[in-house]
Amino acid sequence: MVKLKQLWRKFSNYVRYDLKEIAFPSSLPDPPHIKPRKKLTLKEWLEVIKKASRLYAESWKRDISDDIDILEGRTPQGKTENGQKEGKEGYEKEPSTLEDIAVAARGGMETLRPVLQRVYVTRASAYKDALKNFIEGYKEGIAETMESKDSLKSPSHEDISNLVKEEKKEEKKEEK
Known part of the structure; x- marks a missing residue:
């Protein structure tokens, strides 16, 4: 009877604590320096x-x-008389591409076509310049790598390899 009681207690503790932790693991506790926030009413x-x-x-x-x-x-930054922030100091900004397209779209297809062409040309030139810069940088990187490989080859290595080749040729001649 005592063993049955112990078995039941161990089983119930397993289900109550261990199985619960296995099925639904609790998260790691917060570090000691973290102070919990009070719940808002x-x-x-x-x-x-x-x-x-x-x-x-x-x-x-x-x-x-x-x-x-x-x-x-x-403290908030001050503003000028016309409502702009002081950092700009009377700087009139140029309309953005999106604003240009919006204004041109109101005018119809005739005014929209040149704006879109200008957008595509500027994008294409930007992509072309970026690709050109990438290729130049890539070529420079390859050139530097090849120079470092050439500097690693010392004349002594070449001389040694030539001597080894000559010795092998001499050994073959002697065998004949």
């Missing part, structure tokens, strides 16, 4: 979601980097 969680969604919605309308800087404790 429902009110705090809703406040975070509300603030995040507000910032996300405003990001579609305007530049919110100043708001984010303030939230993270940094």
Whole structure:
């Protein structure tokens, strides 16, 4: 009866602890220096979601980097009178390719064709230049490798190989 009790206890402990760990292994514990964060209450969680969604919605309308800087404790960069950041200092940017295409698309196929041709020509020239630079670099790399191989061959190695060949020829002549 005692053995049956021990067997039952060992079996139940195996199922309760070991089998559970085998079937559903627990993750490694956090390192000792990590302090667990407190769980947010429902009110705090809703406040975070509300603030995040507000910032996300405003990001579609305007530049919110100043708001984010303030939230993270940094001082925002100043702006000029026309609303641009100071780092640009009156810099008027050139319209991007996408903006050019959008403007040309409004004008119809007649205005779109030259813009698309210009885009394709600039892309093709960029690919051509990149390929040309790659080939030049590849040739330089091969040349350096060949030079290093040539420098490894010393005259003494060639002399030794020539001497060995001459000795073999002499041995063959003597055998005849």
